[in-house]
Structures are given as structure tokens and as C-alpha cells.
Amino acid sequence: MEQQLKQLEQEALAKLQAASNLKELNEVRVAYLGKKGPITDLLKGMGKLSPEERPKMGALVNAVRENVTAQLEEKVTVLEEQAIQEQLEKESIDVTLPGRKVRQGNRHPLTRVIEEIEDLFVSMGYEIAEGPEVEKDYYNFEALNLPKGHPARDMQDTFYITEETLLRTHTSPVQARTMEKKKGEPIRIICPGKVFRRDNDDATHSHQFMQIEGLVIGENIRMSDLKGTLDALAKKMFGDDREIRLRPSFFPFTEPSVEMDISCFKCGGKGCNVCKHTGWIEILGAGMVHPNVLEMAGYDSKKVSGFAFGIGAERIAMLKYGVDDIRHFYTNDSRFLSQFHRTEG
Amino acid sequence: MLVSLNWLKQYVDIDGIAAEELAEKITRSGIEVDAVIDRAKGMTNVVVGYVVSKEKHPDADKLNVCQVEVGEGDIRQIICGAPNVDAGQKVIVALPGARLPGGVKIKKAKMRGQESNGMICALQELGVEGRVVPKAYADGIYVLPEDAVPGSDALELIGLRDTVLELGLTPNRSDALSMLGVAYEVAAILSQEVKLPEISYHTVSEKAEDYIKVRVEAKENPLYAAKVVKNVKIAESPLWLQHYLMAAGVRPHNNVVDITNYILMEYGQPLHAFDYDSLKSNEILVRLANEGEKIVTLDEQERTLKAHNLVITNGEVPVAIAGVMGGANSEVTSETTTVVIEAAYFEGYSVRRTSKELGLRSDSSARFEKGVDPNRVLLAGERAAQLLAEIAGGEVLEGTVLVDDLDKSPARVVVSPDFINNRLGMKISLEDMLSILNRLQFDVEAANGLLIIDAPTRRQDIKIEEDIVEEIARLYGYDEIPMTLPEGNDQIGGLTPYQAKRRVARNVMEGAGLYQAVTYSLTSDELAQKFALKAEDTTRLLMPMSEERSTLRQSLIPHLVDAASYNVARKADSVALYEIGSVFLGKTAEELPYEEEHLALVVSGKWVDNAWQGEKLAVDFFVAKGIVESLFEKLGLTERLSFEKTAVDGLHPGQTAAILLDGEKVGIIGGLHPAERKKYDLKDTFVAEINLNAILTAEVKELVYTSVPRFPAMTRDIALELERSKPAGEIIEIIRNAGTKLLKEVKVFDVYEGDKMEAGKKSVAFSLTYFDPERTLTDDEVVSAHNKVLKALTEAGAELR
Numbered sequence A: 001m002e003q004q005l006k007q008l009e010q011e012a013l014a015k016l017q018a019a020s021n022l023k024e025l026n027e028v029r030v031a032y033l034g035k036k037g038p039i040t041d042l043l044k045g046m047g048k049l050s051p052e053e054r055p056k057m058g059a060l061v062n063a064v065r066e067n068v069t070a071q072l073e074e075k076v077t078v079l080e081e082q083a084i085q086e087q088l089e090k091e092s093i094d095v096t097l098p099g100r101k102v103r104q105g106n107r108h109p110l111t112r113v114i115e116e117i118e119d120l121f122v123s124m125g126y127e128i129a130e131g132p133e134v135e136k137d138y139y140n141f142e143a144l145n146l147p148k149g150h151p152a153r154d155m156q157d158t159f160y161i162t163e164e165t166l167l168r169t170h171t172s173p174v175q176a177r178t179m180e181k182k183k184g185e186p187i188r189i190i191c192p193g194k195v196f197r198r199d200n201d202d203a204t205h206s207h208q209f210m211q212i213e214g215l216v217i218g219e220n221i222r223m224s225d226l227k228g229t230l231d232a233l234a235k236k237m238f239g240d241d242r243e244i245r246l247r248p249s250f251f252p253f254t255e256p257s258v259e260m261d262i263s264c265f266k267c268g269g270k271g272c273n274v275c276k277h278t279g280w281i282e283i284l285g286a287g288m289v290h291p292n293v294l295e296m297a298g299y300d301s302k303k304v305s306g307f308a309f310g311i312g313a314e315r316i317a318m319l320k321y322g323v324d325d326i327r328h329f330y331t332n333d334s335r336f337l338s339q340f341h342r343t344e345g
Numbered sequence B: 001m002l003v004s005l006n007w008l009k010q011y012v013d014i015d016g017i018a019a020e021e022l023a024e025k026i027t028r029s030g031i032e033v034d035a036v037i038d039r040a041k042g043m044t045n046v047v048v049g050y051v052v053s054k055e056k057h058p059d060a061d062k063l064n065v066c067q068v069e070v071g072e073g074d075i076r077q078i079i080c081g082a083p084n085v086d087a088g089q090k091v092i093v094a095l096p097g098a099r100l101p102g103g104v105k106i107k108k109a110k111m112r113g114q115e116s117n118g119m120i121c122a123l124q125e126l127g128v129e130g131r132v133v134p135k136a137y138a139d140g141i142y143v144l145p146e147d148a149v150p151g152s153d154a155l156e157l158i159g160l161r162d163t164v165l166e167l168g169l170t171p172n173r174s175d176a177l178s179m180l181g182v183a184y185e186v187a188a189i190l191s192q193e194v195k196l197p198e199i200s201y202h203t204v205s206e207k208a209e210d211y212i213k214v215r216v217e218a219k220e221n222p223l224y225a226a227k228v229v230k231n232v233k234i235a236e237s238p239l240w241l242q243h244y245l246m247a248a249g250v251r252p253h254n255n256v257v258d259i260t261n262y263i264l265m266e267y268g269q270p271l272h273a274f275d276y277d278s279l280k281s282n283e284i285l286v287r288l289a290n291e292g293e294k295i296v297t298l299d300e301q302e303r304t305l306k307a308h309n310l311v312i313t314n315g316e317v318p319v320a321i322a323g324v325m326g327g328a329n330s331e332v333t334s335e336t337t338t339v340v341i342e343a344a345y346f347e348g349y350s351v352r353r354t355s356k357e358l359g360l361r362s363d364s365s366a367r368f369e370k371g372v373d374p375n376r377v378l379l380a381g382e383r384a385a386q387l388l389a390e391i392a393g394g395e396v397l398e399g400t401v402l403v404d405d406l407d408k409s410p411a412r413v414v415v416s417p418d419f420i421n422n423r424l425g426m427k428i429s430l431e432d433m434l435s436i437l438n439r440l441q442f443d444v445e446a447a448n449g450l451l452i453i454d455a456p457t458r459r460q461d462i463k464i465e466e467d468i469v470e471e472i473a474r475l476y477g478y479d480e481i482p483m484t485l486p487e488g489n490d491q492i493g494g495l496t497p498y499q500a501k502r503r504v505a506r507n508v509m510e511g512a513g514l515y516q517a518v519t520y521s522l523t524s525d526e527l528a529q530k531f532a533l534k535a536e537d538t539t540r541l542l543m544p545m546s547e548e549r550s551t552l553r554q555s556l557i558p559h560l561v562d563a564a565s566y567n568v569a570r571k572a573d574s575v576a577l578y579e580i581g582s583v584f585l586g587k588t589a590e591e592l593p594y595e596e597e598h599l600a601l602v603v604s605g606k607w608v609d610n611a612w613q614g615e616k617l618a619v620d621f622f623v624a625k626g627i628v629e630s631l632f633e634k635l636g637l638t639e640r641l642s643f644e645k646t647a648v649d650g651l652h653p654g655q656t657a658a659i660l661l662d663g664e665k666v667g668i669i670g671g672l673h674p675a676e677r678k679k680y681d682l683k684d685t686f687v688a689e690i691n692l693n694a695i696l697t698a699e700v701k702e703l704v705y706t707s708v709p710r711f712p713a714m715t716r717d718i719a720l721e722l723e724r725s726k727p728a729g730e731i732i733e734i735i736r737n738a739g740t741k742l743l744k745e746v747k748v749f750d751v752y753e754g755d756k757m758e759a760g761k762k763s764v765a766f767s768l769t770y771f772d773p774e775r776t777l778t779d780d781e782v783v784s785a786h787n788k789v790l791k792a793l794t795e796a797g798a799e800l801r
């Protein structure tokens, strides 16, 4: 019987090793360890043995049984591992193939510039004021110290609608309207918006463009405040290492009037194509609000003062992004627009 | 304004300062120097030559073979094609090896077999602008005076060893429209003195007033002075004068005209010279023109005048349009012997109006328009008399015939140093302020803590305290202004709710895959009202530049469709754009159009294109609608949004809806009509436009949290057979109304039209979600609620499948 047992063990282990999947293995288990298997039969046949032989034989059968069971479990682990490996193999993909993109659009570059400037000034306590694109001659010119027949009106060739209404040539009329509304109260606003001039569209001119103007009125507003504010703007838009300089200029609505240059961001001031070899780039016009403008809006120019500035969004965008033709902003070519998607800085 | 530094040196010492440095200083302190032009830049080997002989080229009709002496005993053969070259002339020769403007390099050459050792030059070949070259030399070589020395530097002789500063003048600085004005500015910058021209001349015993009387009958002419010079010999001006004029951009004519132009440039005071004998009268009468009166001006054009144009007459007929242009009838010619010099002050507004009406802008009118210096008018007349005597051999008659009612007093400005410093945010000392004002040659007195300033009349722009602030600041240096930020602000900045929501709208559009476009507000009359939500009276420009940009738009869609078409024509297979902009409707009480902000979008071509996964989807109505729904959802307006089938010109009649907010129309959405698509060469294209004002100002409830469901929801599906034309929206309404408060959601999950359906019918499947936030629903409760829905549907005639 002992011999019979050894033989069974050998047989079971050989079949177990030969099993190539969990199903075959299960068959082996049922065949040898099952209730109707030969090992169980042997246990049942122990009754025929002598009482002395029984414990010895019992121990022997259990040992075989345990050995086969242990080896079987080991084999199960191996086969399970193998099955997982096969699954992984089957499920593996080419991770370099492109992903399913989520469609995303983005802001127009001019809006991007304007929002950036809006955010800067909002953080400095400004409000954003807006106004109509079709304006009265009064708000566009007269209230800004540009009476009818003033030679400087030539500086801004105008689309008139009637003698008294026109397409605004700058967003300054929003300033004039705000001053009128605030009735002598302090003001801190920026005014973004579309403006229009009688120009033929070419690489550097556009009959429609975007402007952002700023206006601060209050007691003791100084030219140094204007300079500090413009410096913050220049650094925000063109980098912290930008320097600014002011040059005298002329606008009918400010006195003194200045133009602001920034140190060239491309060459750092050494001279290059961008700055026309001067090291400086003209960015915007500004000045201290002309007393006539204050008085016309009901402010006492002896008591309050103010500064104003005006920026062309296209000019900023062209410099910042290196755009060489202003018409790109109005052609709405997807190949152009989609370039202004990512963040910066 | 072109400023020759050689000329400027006559009035102010600029020796030892490089032109570039001077230009930088001028720019930084007030007047922008647009360009620094070295007139001889890069030119070498250009000398005086003497044409010893000239013979016809044996093989070329138009060429001459010249023997030219270019230094003592150095005679070279040069071929010259200029019609005016001749033996005996002194000319400008560019020798082999010479470099000329435009990268021209002169080499020895053979021309039709004849050797040529250089080139005889025209002024244009030396970089002089054709329009300023004297007429006699305009189409040929330039001929030098007889005393020019062969072999000497020709560039020096013709005044090209000079640097010219091109000033970009702002309208307030008309004082710098003269050499003297620029000299004052430069002197102030460099702390130098100004050397004024010394005026002295002899007069003959005859009196000017015996030759001419002056009468003025118009307030537009507060000062008129006439000087008479006789026995003038008309000739070419001396070279120096011609060269100064050319450097200033003025073409030399003859000595009399050149002298008036020279003084125009020197003093900024326009003068006019009349031929005394052609006046045919001994009277000058200044008056307004008679309506329709005619005059032939110097450019030989007949001009018809209006009653507000100021004219100079001989008592009968106009002989000049005041300050604008002289008449041909009194022009100085080579026969002229006696000239009347007019030095006058004409009011700027009058000259401006007249020159604009006649389209005659000149150096003279430009100066009158901006206001000449009242104190230089008579001086300029005296200067003319002097130069006519010195240069044209004239004899100046005694006295000036004068009508003078002109206020020549300076503008007084009183300002305190504190005001100046407060305005600037600086601490400039009183001494420094006085020093600057002295450098500017302003009359200044400091008394009682105030500066009492009389600005010279040449500086017409100095009127108020702020003007003095600017003068002090610009000469003290803007670099010295410190940087501060405004103090004492109690305003909290921020976007208005509208502005914030507009940014949200942009985010929704971009999150949905649309690029923001910006198109023009001006369009054609024809397109102005196309697709308009509500067409109202249009706003048209008085004088459009083109019909295409003549009228303000009432819809954003046409230009967006244009942009889509532009992109498709450039091989874009998918276009998705949106725009936010104003439309212009009718007229408000302010006589301005009512401006309404709209948002419009266009989607065209492919929508989904994941090529290698084989997922491709073209845009359809529901892509566009989904974007609109997302926007309303983000704005908290989903439950107030509905769509209603409608018709809009240019849109597909079966694929167009009105967008309603609380039942009011706030937008449209639809497929572009096939005819339009063909016109624009577009595939499937859908557009929408929404009145952004309406939806961004719609009041929405505060956002309050509702508890997250703790109990399971139950769903029931219903499939209905409907008429094909029956809107699913109506069925959803019926279900919602019938579904008790346990019904939380109704979704369409399938729509089928096809083979398995009867013609004209469709099947629509709905999924209904029932749920109670307080407890788990029982089957019976759901059945009871659902039966109410089924009953309502049956009553409404829907057929359950």
C-alpha cells in the first residue's frame, strides 16, 4: 500500500507539472485530491489495516496529500501570474499615438493684451469704464480742449456721421463722460475699446483699432505718479527689467504732454531692428490733464489735478508677439488666432 | 522742418557737438528729431571739373565726348549724355573709385567704344531731391560758377558737407518752423546765446508811400506792411543762398523769390513779392473776396473765390490770395525792376479755411495757419529790403507803408514755484527755475513767491501755468522726475458684474473650442441688416472711404461668415469662431444709435476629428445649440432658456430657431442656407447670435447649495411614436408638467426616423428620473407618478410604443 501511495504521488506531481492552465490544474486536483480520487479511496481502505499500521499509514497519506496540495497551490500561483502576464501583453498599446484632444479655443491677442492691462490696473484700484463707439463731437473733441476748427483735429482724421456725431477717434470721450458723471469726485479708470480713424488699411494702419486709456483725477495728482504708473505698466507688459523714459510731446487734452519709450526688450538697449537702433521703443502718449478739460467737466483745476494716458492695443501686441502686419488682427485666420493659446511667463 | 546745421550755425554756436548728440538733446527736451541726414554720407572722389572741350560721340547721337580738367594739368576723357553739358563749363565730376548715394560706384568704362574716366554729375546723382533742384538743371548736369577751382572738393562748394536735422513738429511748436526759432530752442538747451541777423541798408530819397498806398478792409488782416525796392536785377541767387534753400527742401528760382523764401525759413514769416509795374495801380487794398470772384494763381490755375476768402487787390482785382498764393497777374518775372514786398499778419483761421478749400497747402499757409510771431512781421520786411539791396542790387525806398492794428504784447503767466513742484512731484529750486526761464529768454520776475513771466510772442503756445510747468520740466529733464504712485485712493478697483460675466462668456466659448475673432464694425449698406435680430434704422457715414465700409452693422454674423469662408479658402477643414461686439440700432434721444453688445458664433466643417481612432463628426445644429446651452447654463439661465422654430433670411428654413429667455427673443440660431453656403463656398455651417446685454443683465438667484442626494433615484423609460414635425420640446413640457415633484429629470436618449417607422413618423425615447431627497422611493410611488405622465401623454395624443 505504501508503494501504491508513492506511485500515486509521483503520478499526481507529474500531471500537475504538465498542466498548462488553471483548468487542467483543476482537473488534476479533482482527479487526485477530490472526494472520489484515489487518495481518498486509500484513506477509506485504511479500515482494512491493523491498528498498529493505521497511524503510520494515516501519517503517510496525509504527507502525500499535503505535498501534492502544496505543489498544486504553487503551480496555481505560477499559472495565475502567467495569465496576468498574457492579459497585460494583450492589452498593451502604443503610448506614442496622439491622445483624444479636447477642443479648445482662445482669446484674440488684442483681448489678451487688454485683459492683461485691465487686470494690472484693477489691482491698483482702477475701475473699467466703457462708452459708445458712436460719439458726439462734443465728447470726442470739444470736451477735450479741441474746439471746432482746432488745427490739432487734423491729427485724427475722423469718420463723421453727421456734423455732430462721429465714430470715436479715441476712447477719451469715455473719460469726458465719466468726469461729467462723477461731478467733481476723484476718478481712477481705464477705458478700453474700439476706435476708428479715416486711414487706408495697410501693414501699419487700420481704420478700426483698439485703445486703452487711463485717467486719474484727485487732489495732488503729480507727474511723478504718472511716471510711476507707466513704469508699472511697462514692466507688466514687457518684463521687469524694462526701463522707461519720457519725452515731451503735445496733445491738446494734456499739459504737459509726454511720450513714453521703453528700453528695447530685444536688444536691451544696445540697438537692433526692433528699436530702429536707438535702444528705445515708443509705446504710448500721456500727460497731465489740461485744466480746460477739467473745467469743462466741472472740476476745479486749481484744486484737483490728474493724469491720462493712451495705449494702442495693436502696437503692444505687435511688439510683444512680433506681429509684422496690423491686418492680421482683423483677418481672423485660425492659423494666426490659434497661436495665442498658451500662457506666458 | 529741415534744419541745415551749416545754416543754424549762423545763429547759435553748436561747434564741438556731434550732430547725433545734438539731435538726441533736442529730442529729449521737446522737439522730436525724426532723422539726422548727413548729406555727403559715403560720398568720395567728387571734384570740380572744367570742360575743356566737347565733341559728339562718333557712334552715339545722344552722347558727348568731353575732355575735362579735374586738377592742374589732369585732363580726363569723360562721356556725358546730359543735354546741357558744354565746353567752358565748370561741372561736378565723380572720378573713378567715387562712391555715390544708392550704392553707385564709379569705374573706368568704355561707352560705345570710347573710354570714359568718370561721370559728370547731376545734383540728383548726389542725393539731392529732384523737386528742389533749380529748374535749369532739373533735367541735366549741374553747372558751377566760373570761379570754381578744378580738382577742389565739389561737395563743399555745393553745400553738401552739411548735416540736416528733420524735425517732427507737434502743432504747438510752430515757433520751430523757422531757423531762428530752432536757434532759440537749441540755445536754451545748450545755454548759449542767439546771434540775430544784423539788419542795415541804405535807402534812396524816394518814399515808398509815394509809390503805393495800403488800405485794409478786413479784420482777418490786422497788420499789412509794404516796402518798395526799385532797380532790382533779377538773376540767379548766390550759391550759398541756393544751397540753404535746397537743404531746407525749397527749390531756388530767382534772387527775389529766393530771398522771400529764405526769410520765410529764417524768420518763419511768409513774405510776398509783387512786380510793381504789373500791379497797374498805386494802391493795395486788402478785402474779402466777392462771391465767385476769380483769380489765376502762380501755378496758372484759375481759382473761384468765396466771400470769406481774404484777397490782396490792386484796388480793383485780386492780385493774391492772402497768405496762400500770389496771382499770376503780378508775378515777379525776369523783366521785373521794381518790387513791392508784402509783410503781413493774416489770421490763422482764415488762411486755414481758404487753403483747405482751395487745396493749396504751402510753406506760407502752414505758418500763417499756426500763427506767426507778431513781432517778427516788420523785421522780416526789413530783412527783405536788406537782402534785395545786398543780393539783387536793389535800391530801397524810404519808409514802410503800414496799416497796423496788431496786438504785439507778450502773454503774461503768473505761477508759483510750489505749483510747479507740486504738479511735477519734484523739488526744483527757484534758482534752477529762473535759470531755465532765462535760457528760454522768457522775461521773468520773482516777486512775493510768484514767478511773473512774459513769454516771448514767438512762443504762441505759452499761455497758462501748466505751460510753464512743461517748459521747466522739459529743460530740467524728464529723467529727473521721480516715480511714485497716486496717494489717497479709497476706491476698490474691479470689474462690474457685467464685465465679469462677459469674461465668463468668453471662457465658455473658448472652452467649447471657439477662437475669438474681431471683425470690423463698418460694413456695406447691403450687409448692415443681414441676419439682424431686429433690423432698425441704420447708421451711415457722411463720407465713407468705400461702399464696403460705409454703414454700421446690426449683426455680427456676416463678417463671421466671411471669416469662416476666408479660413476654408485657406484649407481649414474646421472653423469655430465667436465674436463679442456692438451692433448699432436706430437712434437714441442723444441722436446716437443705440449700441447693443452681441455675441455671435460660427461653426463650420468638421467638429470632431480623431483621425486614427476613426472618429469624425461634422458640425450640426446641435453642436451650435449645445454651445448656446452651455453659455446659458453657466449664467444660471438654463431653466429660462427655450428655443422656438423660426425663419430668418439667409438661414435654412428647417434648421433655424429663435433663442428665448423667459419667452422673449434674445437671439437666433440656425444653419446657413444652402444658397448662402454656395456663395461663401462653405460646407455645413451653423451660426448663432445672442443679445449679450439681455442675458448678462438678466437677474439670477443667489447661488445656494442643495443637499447631495442620500437616497437612490429610480428611472423609467418611455418610447413614443410621434409625427415627424412634432417638437420633442413640447413633449418634454408635457412630461414635466405631469410628473409631480418626484420627477427630477427628463432626458431624450434616442430619436429614430427610418425604415422601421411609418412614413412621416418618428420615435423618440425619453428617460425619466424620479427621486425624493428625504427617503428611498417605493415602487408604488414611482408607478403612481409615472402613470400620471403616461396618462398626460396619451391625452395629448402621443402613441406609446
Ligand SMILES: [Zn+2]
Pocket: A264, A265, A266, A267, A268, A269, A270, A271, A272, A273, A274, A275, A276, A277, A279, A280
Ligand atoms: Zn533693440
